[in-house]
Amino acid sequence: EAGVTQFPSHSVIEKGQTVTLRCDPISGHDNLYWYRRVMGKEIKFLLHFVKESKQDESGMPNNRFLAERTGGTYSTLKVQPAELEDSGVYFCASSQSQIRANVLTFGAGSRLTVL
């Protein structure tokens, strides 16, 4: 079974530019989550999709971030325009169920550096 795949693994952009991160969850996993780790601090929840619908986007920092999951398969997270404080590692995770402490499977992360 293929794991959660994220692309790109590392992106370096200048302030004001746009970046799009992609996540391919495990096939059949309806639940998809985005998290990020900034400046070596805690990993923070960004949002949660159930299929193509946004279940919870309470962690999205501001309207420069746009997440989509068209067709309920892969997801993209766009940052436009990027700011210095957006630098960090963006993790995607998926799971079959959102209850009963179901295990999350994480991707390797996309490291974003904004100069």
Next chain:
Amino acid sequence: GDSVTQMEGPVTLSEEACLTINCTYTATGYPSLFWYVQYPGEGLQLLLKATKADDKGSNKGFEATYRKETTSFHLEKGSVQVSDSAVYFCALSERTNAGKSTFGDGTTLTVKP
């Protein structure tokens, strides 16, 4: 809201030393508790979990016990190996949405031969 506080790192140990990484939490409900590990160049992996008080999670020689009275979930291993070098994250999730987890800052462990 929920929060997780981990022992600050980095931690450097010699091979075969004992490891304890402290983790305490604050939660509004009755959460499930987790330890995740991130090896260099890899994604987060679930190391162990516990879903109710006094449960002990264990895996790869690591163990942690869910202590409700002290709101703690300390990670322990009796004899570490070089291959255990990684970043360890303590986390919790509420039962209604297991995927929306609250993480600690992470503790970097380096084990020297």
